[in-house]
Amino acid sequence: MIQFERFELKNGLQVIFHEDLTTPMVVVNILYNVGSRDEEEHRTGFAHLFEHLMFGGSLNVPSYDEPLQKVGGENNAFTSPDITNYYITLPAENLETAFWLESDRMLSLSFDPKVLEVQRSVVIEEFKQRYLNQPYGDAWLKLRPLVYKEHSYKWATIGKEIQHIEKVTMEDVKDFFHRFYKPNNAVLVVAGNTSLEEVKRLSEKWFAEIPKGKTNKRSLPIEPIQTEFRVLEIEAPVPADALYMAFHMEGRGDEKYYATDLLSDILGRGKSSLLYNKLVQKQQLFSAISAYVMGSSDPGLLMIQGQLSAGVSLAEAEKAVWDLIEDFRSASIDDSTLQKVKNKAESTIVFGEVELLNRAMNLAYAWTLGDPDMVNHEGEKIQAVTVADIQEQANKILVKSNASVLRYKSKQ
Incomplete structure (x- = not known):
């Protein structure tokens, strides 16, 4: 049984706290309710690209990893067709560092053109290595559009084709960020050796002033029942x-x-x-x-x-x-x-x-x-x-x- 408490900030951010006093560590996990299924068919790979861009510096923090490493923290992220998830593990006494870092990149990315070019190149290279130049790597690129005819699961998280990432503009990046990376489209989970009172205090301090975005209404096409082999x-x-x-x-x-x-x-x-x-x-x-x-x-x-x-x-x-x-x-x-x-x-x-x-x-x-x-x-x-x-x-x-x-x- 995982015991937890739950509350919501005025800007719509959902916060879940799970206490575990048996560990000296805490986990700060932020899930944004956006995945590759939320992309347009002619512009895919954005959700995965954003996973990379979120580590390229934010409004007040030019380097995400450096301050986290100084306090003994580790971080990573993953994207799926359904979600994008970011997580930090660090000693409990340094919990506030994670709140500072995550709130700043939720507030705004740096939108540095150099970061976009670097991360674009990284994603393109990943596409080539994992999907095009690896044995069986393109299997899911072929299988998804065979299986799905309407639903946006018909392309892989990496994207439908490399050209979509090559053509991404800074305006595209800003539009995607402001649509999906907002407090009312996210859940913050804090787990480990801290208290509900401390989580509430830090949530209010670091996240409460981030503006609420427009409600994103997901309306995905329904996949018809398959009737033929x-x-x-x-x-x-x-x-x-x-x-x-x-x-x-x-x-x-x-x-x-x-x-x-x-x-x-x-x-x-x-x-x-x-x-x-x-x-x-x-x-x-x-x-x-x-x-x-x-x-x-x-x-x-x-x-x-x-x-x-x-x-x-x-x-x-x-x-x-x-x-x-x-x-x-x-x-x-x-x-x-x-x-x-x-x-x-x-x-x-x-x-x-x-x-x-x-x-x-x-x-x-x-x-x-x-x-x-x-x-x-x-x-x-x-x-x-x-x-x-x-x-x-x-x-x-x-x-x-x-x-x-x-x-x-x-x-x-």
Whole structure:
């Protein structure tokens, strides 16, 4: 159970405090409710670019890292299709330094043209290294537009294409900042060895005077129900053929999400899973295969992903996956199998919450889904899933008309 207190500043900033007196540290986590799904299709990659720009200096702080390092602090950030998250871990006695740094860059970036050019170059190089010049790196660049026809999940967080980042102007940067980087579009989570009174004092001191922005009403296109089997074949100089199979499923806040998550665990989590046991160990059609869910805020994907063994054709491997799915859908799993994956899923949550930073980030993300307290009920929701729920989701999701398949061939 993660105990927390919650309050709101007049400018709309949500603040969540989680006390932990067993540690000498504190975490300051700021989540901005913006991700790549909030971009326009002809101008993508902004959310990720901003993750970089936010470390390039703000109105009164030319160097973000230097003062933080002087007080023993560490920081990082990440961007997803749904959110952009920044976090600092530092000794509790230096908590105010984190408030100072985060409030100044929420107030305003420096908007230095040199910073934009540097970070633009960094992002472009990252695009090339991770997505274009790495084996299988472009798989998701190809798969997303195959799976999504309307929703803005159809491009990757890095962006749809490099040209979008190359063409970013300073006016674009300012518009994006003033639209999304404002107190009423963010949640501040403070966790660790401090008090609610101190968090309230510092929040008022450092954040209360930052002007509230216009309310950003998210109105994303709804992805139509898929009704036809989709296939894309590509060829590239990669070590082995690979198979990516995507199935539409519920979003993170849906009650059915937990059954689908457990379904993916039964199919492909670890060496005791059905896919690994049958297709890797017994039939040796794949050298590796797994199943997992994307965990998206909006309706997302259940993925089956594998790398083929040498000499096995994509047609043979894919048929074997579909045969296994058909067997799974027509047969019922036993209670012990389900309980095993339930226990593993719940233990993952429990062990993850040992880390103070994870607790802070989980509270922040749960806020975006409408209820920070959902972090305290995931275990019971997992345990409430029945065999019938798993079967229902399998028959609903694991069907060809709901599938998009990327066949990634190794070019000899």
